Amino acid sequence: QLMEGMRGHRPGAPGAPRFSLRSMPAGALRALNESLGQGEVSAVVGSGNGVPGWHVQETAFAGVWRVQRDDGRGGLAEDILEADDMPSVVKEAALQANGVRLDPALLPSGVINAPAILNELRHHAGAFRPGRSAHVVNLSLLPFSPADHEGLDAVLGVGPVAILSRGFGNCRIASTRARGIWRVRYFNSMNTLILDTIEVVDLPEAARAAAEDYEDSLARMQDLLRWLREDE
Missing domain, CATH: 3.30.1370.140 (HupH hydrogenase expression protein, C-terminal domain)
Structure with a gap:
């Protein structure tokens, strides 16, 4: 079936x-x-x-x-x-999240670059529609201070979805309280953060099963079923 x-x-x-x-x-x-x-x-x-x-x-x-x-x-x-x-x-669950204002005025004092990033996220979140291509903000390339990180995390909040994709390292994906905004972090095999991004999208590509892998799985399942029938 x-x-x-x-x-x-x-x-x-x-x-x-x-x-x-x-x-x-x-x-x-x-x-x-x-x-x-x-x-x-x-x-x-x-x-x-x-x-x-x-x-x-x-x-x-x-x-x-x-x-x-x-x-x-x-x-x-x-x-x-x-x-x-x-x-x-x-x-x-991710699309139901909509419980936060993306307002730079909510950031604590001492932040430097977080207000500009929050304004960028607010602009793209306002135009968000499921199925659109992702808008990616690469925080690893920005001079983000600890205060910037903490302030941005506090405003975005923690959403209902946490995803872990394991391979040569780990990709940790978490929804936020803002609809369509995700934290996507890549760690190497030593558990060191190597890429820190925010994506405005319905679901980050790193979490999805690719269409070609889906087709391959169907073929492998057909082979497995054939083998099980022959082994009966």
């Missing part, structure tokens, strides 16, 4: 294939878990108001995700398999 849905779906388009696993027998679920494995991207989505949040884990097949939510009693309220560039719970 999942592969059939993937064949007719373009990553990032509405209507991603999505299947609940809650009613799957325990033995079949264990076999599925072993077959799917784990990939390099994970995410946490906070729900607030004491409601358990979502845990998202990419499988070994890029673009195929496990999406789970605790029931608060040690079990799972939701257990979903979804195929897309990123699960809908992540996208929807």
